[in-house]
Structure formats: structure tokens, C-alpha cells
Amino acid sequence: VVTLVCEAGGVLDDGGRLLFPAALVNAALTGLRRDVVLAARAPGLDMVLSGRAVHLGSGGAAPMVVDLETGLYRPSTLADLYDAARLVDRLPHVQFFSRSLVARDVEDPRQMDLNTAYASLAGTTKHVMTSAASVEAVADIAELCVGIAGGADAFRARPFLSLNINHVVPPLRFAPEAAEVLIAAARAGLPVQVNTFGQLGASSPVTIAGCVAQTVAETLAGMIVAWLANPEVMAVFGPRPMVTDLRTGAMAGGSGEQALLTSVAVRMAQHYGLPNSTIAGATDSKLPDAQAGFEKCLNVTMAAQTGANLVTQAAGMLAGLMAASFEAYVIDNDMLGAVLRSLAPVEVGAATLSPEGIGTVVRGEGHFLGHADTFARMQSDFLYPDLADRRTPDAWAAAGAPDIRQPARDRARAILASHFPAHLPPELDAALRARFDIHLPETRMRPA
Structure with missing residues (x-):
């Protein structure tokens, strides 16, 4: 490291400290x-x-x-x-x-x-x-x-x-x-x-x-x-x-x-x-x-x-x-x-501000639940959680009042029991095992 930096203009001082001149720092920031x-x-x-x-x-x-x-x-x-x-x-x-x-x-x-x-x-x-x-x-x-x-x-x-x-x-x-x-x-x-x-x-x-x-x-x-x-x-x-x-x-x-x-x-x-x-x-x-x-x-x-x-x-x-x-x-x-x-940007325009839609709802049924735009966007504009519980308290209690850890364990178990990806094709994996000392057994990389 010392040789690399000093050959580029760095300095090793009497106390053994490696110094980076401003010119070197600026050159690196540019490059x-x-x-x-x-x-x-x-x-x-x-x-x-x-x-x-x-x-x-x-x-x-x-x-x-x-x-x-x-x-x-x-x-x-x-x-x-x-x-x-x-x-x-x-x-x-x-x-x-x-x-x-x-x-x-x-x-x-x-x-x-x-x-x-x-x-x-x-x-x-x-x-x-x-x-x-x-x-x-x-x-x-x-x-x-x-x-x-x-x-x-x-x-x-x-x-x-x-x-x-x-x-x-x-x-x-x-x-x-x-x-x-x-x-x-x-x-x-x-x-x-x-x-x-x-x-x-x-x-x-x-x-x-x-x-x-x-x-x-x-x-x-x-x-x-x-x-x-x-x-x-x-x-x-x-x-x-x-x-x-x-x-x-x-x-x-x-x-x-x-x-x-x-x-x-x-x-x-x-x-x-x-x-x-x-x-x-x-x-x-x-x-x-x-x-x-x-x-x-x-x-x-x-x-x-x-x-x-x-x-x-x-x-x-x-x-x-x-x-x-x-x-x-x-x-x-x-x-x-x-x-x-x-982090998603907020789109602002006539379609999203929806002045005509607001006017129609205000003069009509008074809510947006049945509005065509609501129905169209309910899948495209929302990220629905896999685990977070949005049920009513009664429905949650009827299901046994689980906390988030139980479905998380179940989901992890299900993935680990079934997902054994073939990201390394057999011929490639065999070549890697022939070249390197691979410790992970092949039997551990497929279902029991």
C-alpha cells in the first residue's frame, strides 16, 4: 500500500503516517x-x-x-x-x-x-x-x-x-x-x-x-x-x-x-x-x-x-x-x-389529480369505493403485505390470535422445504467440485 500510494504522490512522514496530498485525493475523486x-x-x-x-x-x-x-x-x-x-x-x-x-x-x-x-x-x-x-x-x-x-x-x-x-x-x-x-x-x-x-x-x-x-x-x-x-x-x-x-x-x-x-x-x-x-x-x-x-x-x-x-x-x-x-x-x-x-415518486397530472372524478363523486354517491379508477388502481398502485395482519380483531381472534412470528416460521419452513434451486447446472457444479474442495454435500442441495 505504501509503495502504491507514494508512487502516486503520497508521502510517508517521519512518524510512519501515510499522507494523501490534496492533488492525489482530487485526482482519485475525478477518476x-x-x-x-x-x-x-x-x-x-x-x-x-x-x-x-x-x-x-x-x-x-x-x-x-x-x-x-x-x-x-x-x-x-x-x-x-x-x-x-x-x-x-x-x-x-x-x-x-x-x-x-x-x-x-x-x-x-x-x-x-x-x-x-x-x-x-x-x-x-x-x-x-x-x-x-x-x-x-x-x-x-x-x-x-x-x-x-x-x-x-x-x-x-x-x-x-x-x-x-x-x-x-x-x-x-x-x-x-x-x-x-x-x-x-x-x-x-x-x-x-x-x-x-x-x-x-x-x-x-x-x-x-x-x-x-x-x-x-x-x-x-x-x-x-x-x-x-x-x-x-x-x-x-x-x-x-x-x-x-x-x-x-x-x-x-x-x-x-x-x-x-x-x-x-x-x-x-x-x-x-x-x-x-x-x-x-x-x-x-x-x-x-x-x-x-x-x-x-x-x-x-x-x-x-x-x-x-x-x-x-x-x-x-x-x-x-x-x-x-x-x-x-x-x-x-x-x-x-x-x-x-x-420511495416511489408521486405522479402529478390530470389523471392523478382527478378533478373531474372528484366532481362526479361529490355530486353523486359521495364515495370513491365503486369508482372505475379505484377498481383499476387497487392492484397496480398498492403493495399488499404477505404477513402483516389486516384482519378485523374478531377475525384475528377466530384464527387463534397469531402474532407475526408464526406465519413467518411457516413461510420460512415452506421455502426451505421446497426451494432447492439449480442455479449451478450439474455439469458446471461437477467441474467446480473437481477443481475446488467444496464442503457443501450435493445431498444437502436437494430435498430429503
Whole structure:
């Protein structure tokens, strides 16, 4: 990193600090791509990261999963990760799959990174985001993607996988191995999520302005390194400052301060005109309950209304990102649909203002329920929830007074029992298994 930056005009001072002159920063800001498109293998699911376009998805890299049958927390496995991917594959409002679980049953880090990418790509054709702990793992993942795409040029034209890279250890220190991963990924043609996680009051200043200023500087440093490694790199500006509960030292990802902090960081990305990402949805609740609902909805909606291009961790996570829950994925899919619907532009014109229709109804029956326009638009203009209960209290009580978790569990079970996608054709899968040490058994990828 030092050599790359210094050859471009950077300076290593007597104290060992790497300095980025204004001319280098401005050159990178001018040269960095704004036309970043994160492709999907399914038609119609590409994500264009420009302006205030918003895409909501999963994430988290949790070490635990909430068992769908027992409701208990347990260590997560590669099979759990595959299940999460194929569940997201069927949830329309979870728009991408960012690795949400750690495959703790794969001990070798390089094998874990490769198998995480494989299981994710086997489970969904939505865009996949994962990570790599070493330069060697970057090469493995790039080779896997090239094999699936049918060639290096095909993958570079439509990159369906990107890497989340946390290149610094705040405050203002590069993480050497992660920085090398960033360079290797950029040169391999992998899109890179250049992410920085400072904790307000812990690893960054306690004020929102100070925390964002430091986080933006750290993130910009990573963007410059990626651009120097490959001027055509698809790099996503990912300032992700997090709030710490200063009474306990625990993360407070569902707080109002977190919503404000995220919004300000996204506004800085927009100031530079850079494709961007952030985190929202890191509830502190241990269950998909009312606390999880209000914390997630506050933070995801704030990020979306600010115009974050990518919002990760928006679905499925509990306990401050320590666990993923399959029933929470299903519940959050409803929430994300409502959030996305709230972003829709309001069409204003003669047809929508409807002065003639208002006049007709006022002089006639006095309501719009039977009006032709009401009937025509009841399907096109409304998003009806899959799970949220809109029955009358009497009808709800007659059905056994269920809360939202029961139908969510039933829906998750139904998807996981039936949806075993063939996203990797048998011949391709056989070739990948011959080339790589794939840990996910073929028998686990079809119905029992």
C-alpha cells in the first residue's frame, strides 16, 4: 500500500503516517467510476448504484443462527448459509444477498472464504457479496466466478459477486492483510465494497460530526488505494460508523443516534457523487419482536430516505448482528417492501389529480369505493403485505390470535422445504467440485 500510494504522490512522514496530498485525493475523486452496476445472474435484478437509487439486502457475517425449529441460538454452519441464500432467493424485497452467516464448521480460513462464495452463489441468482481474508482467497473466489460466468471477460462485463473489505482498523490505521486483499480484488476485476466501521465514542470521536469526518477520511483512503490498483475498479464508498452504548460498550445499532449517524455518512458519499453503501437494521433485540421492528424500520427507512445506494444488514439480523434468523428474514421482507414503496415518486397530472372524478363523486354517491379508477388502481398502485395482519380483531381472534412470528416460521419452513434451486447446472457444479474442495454435500442441495 505504501509503495502504491507514494508512487502516486503520497508521502510517508517521519512518524510512519501515510499522507494523501490534496492533488492525489482530487485526482482519485475525478477518476473513480460512477457507473457502477452490480449484476445479478437473474434477469431484471441488476443494481445500478447512482444518484439516490436504493437497494436493500442482507448481511451481517453473524457467528450464530436462530434455529428455525427450536428457536435457540446455535453456532452457524455452511448449510445454514446456503439456506439463508436460497431463502433470500425467494423473498422479492430482499434485493441482494450479502453473506449473513459465518460457516463455523469450515475451519481453514481460505476454504471458508471459497465455500462461502460457492454456497451463496448456489443458493441465489441475486447479486452476492462476501469477503476474503487473504490474497489467495481472492484468487480462489475470482476463479470460481470466472468459471460460473464462462470466462473472465464475461464476469468483468457482468460482475455478479463483490467483496466486502474492511481495509482499516480505526482510528486511521490500515489493516495490512485487508489492504492487500483490496488491491488484489481490484486487480482481479472484482467489485469492492470499501467499508469502514468506526464506533462512535470508542474508535472514533464521540460527536457525530467528528465520527463521520474520521470515517469519511478512512473510507476515502481505501477508495484511493483501490483506484490506484486498478483505475477501472468498481468501488463502492462504504462509510459505516456505528454507535456504542457508552454505558456498556455494546453496539446500539437500533438507536436514533445510529439512524442520524448513518444518514450523515450517506450524505457525505452523495457530496462526492460516489456509489455508496451503508448498514441499517442492526437491531439489538434477540427476537423478531416489537423492539426489532421499530429499531429496524427506523434505521432502514432513514437510510433509504437519505438515498443510500446499498443498505446491507437490512434483513434477517438480531442481537446486534450476532445472529441471523430465518423467520426474521421473512418478516423483514414485508418491511422492506413497505420501505421501498415509500420511495416511489408521486405522479402529478390530470389523471392523478382527478378533478373531474372528484366532481362526479361529490355530486353523486359521495364515495370513491365503486369508482372505475379505484377498481383499476387497487392492484397496480398498492403493495399488499404477505404477513402483516389486516384482519378485523374478531377475525384475528377466530384464527387463534397469531402474532407475526408464526406465519413467518411457516413461510420460512415452506421455502426451505421446497426451494432447492439449480442455479449451478450439474455439469458446471461437477467441474467446480473437481477443481475446488467444496464442503457443501450435493445431498444437502436437494430435498430429503
